[in-house]
Amino acid sequence: MTHPRYTDLANALPSTVPFVGPETQERARGRSFDARLGANESGFGPSPAAIRAIGEAARGAWMYGDPEMHDLRRALANHLGVEPDAVIAGEGIDGLLGYIARLLVSPGDAVVTSDGAYPTFNFHVAGFGGVLHKVPYRDDAEDPEALVAKAAEVGAKMVYLANPDNPMGSFHGAERLAAMRAALPGGCLLVLDEAYVEFAPEDDLLPLDPSDEGVIRLRTFSKAYGLAGLRVGYAVGHPELIRAFDKIRNHFGLGRVAQAGALAALADTAHLARVQGEVEAARRRIAGIAEANGLLPLPSATNFVALDCGGGAVRAKALVAELGRRGVFVRMPFAAPQDRCIRISAAPEADLAVLERVLPQAIAAIG
């Protein structure tokens, strides 16, 4: 009688958490991980300037943040070489994906992604009643041609591509992306998730073009900028699409502290360059550890390396569990045949030394 009357859609949705956090695993095992290598966080940390800015903003945290995010949007626009009306920031790429799904997806609408691509995108599409159509990876990379073909076939309202890709680390250059864009069916939005873009070849990125209504680009302070715990993502697109976020977004959702931290992080280009260098070195180090243990490292344009464990999903899954038991938090792809791999985040040497010590033990344990 007093039971709330949920929408039909809400009744049909499961209560779920797209990712189990490492904290949940730590609570289950009764102690902390020794190396946190599973969420592609940046153990190299945020810019010291960002840390200072957050601490200073804390004193002024009694004030709401600017709902227009004026300074941050201008700084981002300046950084990207676009106009401020082509940029919006929000509660991480996750939050922005939710807003995009809400703007475009009605129950029954078709949306295309890759089998094994980012689950939180799927969570949001399903959350608005969209119907997901998936195409397989091809050669351990998302397959632009197949995505476009599927989008045309099902009349998709949007198609998702992460480039560089998570969880495999693969990357498509500007030419391939431009061809994908050109082949996109009319009225289908390309949602280009570039969470890892700072680790990709800078001279081979699809140029930003906010005059194009067919593409929205998503970037974040959670990876290269080391601010995952601050939750700041941003989108770059056509001003009309960017303005549409104002129809639905939580206008005060990105607080004063988050805006201040992101602004300072963006300005510290030296820190970013240092992290990029550290990540490159860490990828080589991870590859070396993998090879010393008979695992095959895949090429990566991100801050992680996928390692082919050589025994299919069963072996990879066992290895993830054994590493976890021994204090090393890692994750693995969801879909076959990528789930033959485990995924290791770039991290400082202290963490990778733990990996180097523990990996042979874990491999020995699974036999």
Add this chain to the structure above:
Amino acid sequence: MTHPRYTDLANALPSTVPFVGPETQERARGRSFDARLGANESGFGPSPAAIRAIGEAARGAWMYGDPEMHDLRRALANHLGVEPDAVIAGEGIDGLLGYIARLLVSPGDAVVTSDGAYPTFNFHVAGFGGVLHKVPYRDDAEDPEALVAKAAEVGAKMVYLANPDNPMGSFHGAERLAAMRAALPGGCLLVLDEAYVEFAPEDDLLPLDPSDEGVIRLRTFSKAYGLAGLRVGYAVGHPELIRAFDKIRNHFGLGRVAQAGALAALADTAHLARVQGEVEAARRRIAGIAEANGLLPLPSATNFVALDCGGGAVRAKALVAELGRRGVFVRMPFAAPQDRCIRISAAPEADLAVLERVLPQAIAAIG
């Protein structure tokens, strides 16, 4: 041809910002306000312990926050005397209101609120296609009996009540609220916004009862805890309703920094008590300034005071503008006859001294 295909609902919504921020006004006037008294922020600031916790969390901001918010939810539950499964935290009350609307409101569904009550609630209801039915205030307070009667009349899925009320500062005690709850039609959720609850008579609050599926309570760190810029709100309700948020929420939306700040703020009960005392004194001070200038202060159970300017909306609006011109940011109610008032936030003496100096000038200017 490449234009994104928005949902019918998105096409029908305006691009809007429910509140123009003071920063927007400051940019327009070319300089900062001397006193920020318009957004019911707490100029008494956050707990020093919270400031320290935010600064420390900044170093660890490279890590995502716990999506289950385990520690914060336990601390809140302990503070409230309920089980952790009856509590969820999120991106401010605004964010939580959006989630509630999304869970319950399909296009055409009826929702009841008061004319002149919180606009962001209306923004979210409209954002999911709900139809708002409004009842007038009665004696400058929201009218529980009229809200319930309207909810029964229109078959509302939910009814909104802020208690204490914003923008008038009025308060209904436990008995009145219990009667409202008892009279609520079956299947209608009472959304009880208690953003200002820490300023209300503690011994006259409707007891928390998570076994009741018909009520959800919303509270925040933005007001008494002085952390508006961190964006942390929380909801207390039936565990099934609380669990339903996991169907749709941005699981990583409340970052590590925000969780750490909220946790420290909650623990600093001495700071909260100090702020409560300061706010009480500031309300008296505001009332005194008002009376010295021929304005009538209304009773308040919040951290602001509504002042009847004695000349209807025209005079109140002119006074808000004149105060703004003179460096004092205030706001006023939207709906008649409450819009005969201006609303002044409790603040430290330095800010109220500015008000004391400027108010007579502003009144003289409007004649």
